[in-house]
Amino acid sequence: MTRLYGGVEAGGTKFVCAVGTGPNDIRAETRFPTTTPDETLGRAIDFFRDYQADLAGLGVASFGPVDPNPASPTFGYVTTTPKRGWPNTDVAGAFRRALGLPVAFDTDVNAAAVGEGRWGAAQGLDTFIYLTVGTGVGGGVVAGGRLVHGLIHPEVGHIRLPHDWQADPFPGICPYHGDCFEGLASGPALEARWKQRGDTLPADHPAWPLQAHYLALALVCFICTLSPQRLILGGGVMNQPHLFPLLRAEVQRLLNGYVQAPAVLDQIDQYIVPPALAGYAGVLGSMALAMDAAGK
Amino acid sequence: MTRLYGGVEAGGTKFVCAVGTGPNDIRAETRFPTTTPDETLGRAIDFFRDYQADLAGLGVASFGPVDPNPASPTFGYVTTTPKRGWPNTDVAGAFRRALGLPVAFDTDVNAAAVGEGRWGAAQGLDTFIYLTVGTGVGGGVVAGGRLVHGLIHPEVGHIRLPHDWQADPFPGICPYHGDCFEGLASGPALEARWKQRGDTLPADHPAWPLQAHYLALALVCFICTLSPQRLILGGGVMNQPHLFPLLRAEVQRLLNGYVQAPAVLDQIDQYIVPPALAGYAGVLGSMALAMDAAGK
Numbered sequence: 013m014t015r016l017y018g019g020v021e022a023g024g025t026k027f028v029c030a031v032g033t034g035p036n037d038i039r040a041e042t043r044f045p046t047t048t049p050d051e052t053l054g055r056a057i058d059f060f061r062d063y064q065a066d067l068a069g070l071g072v073a074s075f076g077p078v079d080p081n082p083a084s085p086t087f088g089y090v091t092t093t094p095k096r097g098w099p100n101t102d103v104a105g106a107f108r109r110a111l112g113l114p115v116a117f118d119t120d121v122n123a124a125a126v127g128e129g130r131w132g133a134a135q136g137l138d139t140f141i142y143l144t145v146g147t148g149v150g151g152g153v154v155a156g157g158r159l160v161h162g163l164i165h166p167e168v169g170h171i172r173l174p175h176d177w178q179a180d181p182f183p184g185i186c187p188y189h190g191d192c193f194e195g196l197a198s199g200p201a202l203e204a205r206w207k208q209r210g211d212t213l214p215a216d217h218p219a220w221p222l223q224a225h226y227l228a229l230a231l232v233c234f235i236c237t238l239s240p241q242r243l244i245l246g247g248g249v250m251n252q253p254h255l256f257p258l259l260r261a262e263v264q265r266l267l268n269g270y271v272q273a274p275a276v277l278d279q280i281d282q283y284i285v286p287p288a289l290a291g292y293a294g295v296l297g298s299m300a301l302a303m304d305a306a307g308k
Numbered sequence: 309m310t311r312l313y314g315g316v317e318a319g320g321t322k323f324v325c326a327v328g329t330g331p332n333d334i335r336a337e338t339r340f341p342t343t344t345p346d347e348t349l350g351r352a353i354d355f356f357r358d359y360q361a362d363l364a365g366l367g368v369a370s371f372g373p374v375d376p377n378p379a380s381p382t383f384g385y386v387t388t389t390p391k392r393g394w395p396n397t398d399v400a401g402a403f404r405r406a407l408g409l410p411v412a413f414d415t416d417v418n419a420a421a422v423g424e425g426r427w428g429a430a431q432g433l434d435t436f437i438y439l440t441v442g443t444g445v446g447g448g449v450v451a452g453g454r455l456v457h458g459l460i461h462p463e464v465g466h467i468r469l470p471h472d473w474q475a476d477p478f479p480g481i482c483p484y485h486g487d488c489f490e491g492l493a494s495g496p497a498l499e500a501r502w503k504q505r506g507d508t509l510p511a512d513h514p515a516w517p518l519q520a521h522y523l524a525l526a527l528v529c530f531i532c533t534l535s536p537q538r539l540i541l542g543g544g545v546m547n548q549p550h551l552f553p554l555l556r557a558e559v560q561r562l563l564n565g566y567v568q569a570p571a572v573l574d575q576i577d578q579y580i581v582p583p584a585l586a587g588y589a590g591v592l593g594s595m596a597l598a599m600d601a602a603g604k
Contacts (some may be wrong), residue, residue: 077568092568099506153533155451155458162435162535164453170566171529174470188566233467237449237533239458270466270484271389272373273459292553 021294071302073123100267125152127297132288315402367598369419419593421448427586443541
């Protein structure tokens with residue numbers, strides 16, 4: 013019979029657990045709020061026990077900061093999080109010890125990138141970026157078919173962008189950098205600048221061309237640094253259908269014909285796209301991590 | 309006996325050809341000016357003919373723009389260069405046909421990155437960037453042990469940087485983007501801003517803190533996007549011993565403790581470094597391309 017894989021989207025607010033082999037074959041699923049580590053991890057482990065005999069591996073996509081380095085003594089830990097009770101929690105180890113399974117572990121955005129690569133908007137591509145623009149700005153980078161970890165993992169939300177203080181006197185909200193990408197363009201930045209939630213701003217509001225401008229400046233940086241074959245943008249702020257066309261046009265304007273690739277020049281609608289897995293990116297991504305680790 | 313590898317640094321001004329197995333074993337070397345494709349490639353081919361029986365493969369590191377995609381019908385070509393006589397020249401094919409050897413081919417900066425990885429400042433690392441800041445600004449990116457190509461190849465000189473027009477009214481010199489990284493911080497930009505060549509500016513000139521600032525903004529972008537284990541900076545502009553300390557301090561100031569890695573916080577002298585292969589980066593890099601392609 014087909015071996016199954018388990019996926020855990022370990023979010024700061026809720027956990028989602030699933031068992032299956034992919035988006036069209038989810039055999040079971042559960043979701044519950046994130047409380048204490050003991051209670052939350054225990055509940056997730058109990059869910060998987062019912063499928064233990066059929067599971068070939070488990071993947072965990074975790075809120076952070078995490079240690080995703082398999083060579084590190086704290087691999088699989090949630091590390092310095094401000095979330096009460098969770099600092100220095102061995103999340104991957106709890107599953108591994110309780111279930112006796114190989115456990116793959118990474119950040120939520122890295123897992124989402126892997127999921128989009130396997131089943132979603134980046135199928136068949138080897139170099140792409142998955143970006144989420146919501147409460148924070150983060151991303152997973154895949155290059156040459158493999159997640160980029162490097163020193164720790166990318167922190168794409170914290171690049172510095174040109175900021176015209178006359179046109180936009182908003183100082184940014186990043187506690188570390190002020191007007192970095194996240195400081196200027198996250199959901200909370202949008203709300204702080206315009207004094208109302210982004211999803212309540214009308215489509216013709218000046219917020220949107222400015223938002224598209226900052227997003228485009230960041231995408232130009234990623235395009236020039238990584239030469240991605242596609243850029244996938246999710247997260248709450250991107251749930252505005254009018255934002256993608258503004259963003260694509262602004263990317264073309266800023267690149268000004270320099271990157272001579274049909275994907276950028278003629279097919280930008282397929283180059284800068286929303287995710288395909290949407291709300292399932294986390295749990296399917298974690299399942300994909302487990303399948304990648306198993307070489308499946 | 310040991311099989312040898314050939315390397316060709318195919319520059320727009322000069323060609324350097326060598327035969328050997330690495331920096332401590334260069335068996336023969338020649339250099340000559342770049343004239344017409346027929347004459348220049350013919351001269352390089354003649355050099356390698358003497359070693360043909362001992363060669364296991366050849367690598368070419370070429371001036372650009374080039375097509376480095378092995379799946380493309382114009383793989384190994386110099387494409388739309390303004391250099392007279394050279395547009396659409398099948399450089400790799402000329403060597404392959406004349407010598408009957410496997411020919412690896414890439415951009416000059418990609419080859420230099422591979423050379424630094426094999427023998428230079430990035431030995432033992434799998435994710436790093438090699439940046440050259442000279443007449444232009446370019447770079448090669450290695451992630452997970454492999455060169456990043458993606459859609460075409462990175463163009464790291466063309467990211468947009470914060471530009472305080474009051475502090476620095478210089479508009480930048482990039483014909484495509486004005487004040488992108490290359491437009492603000494290349495050698496010709498430095499010379500145009502200060503009306504004298506960079507290497508004639510004294511170490512206490514205000515040019516240098518400003519130069520360090522732009523370089524640091526770019527490195528912060530690369531650090532956040534790639535999480536490199538090291539950044540290697542070469543090129544004429546970096547030949548100023550006082551520039552590295554300014555640059556390292558400015559990177560730390562801009563990151564402001566956000567990237568919690570000892571490499572950044574405590575060992576930045578070993579994190580942002582000059583190349584180890586210096587003037588041999590091109591020809592050794594091309595040899596390294598050939599050895600990589602042969603799995604050696």
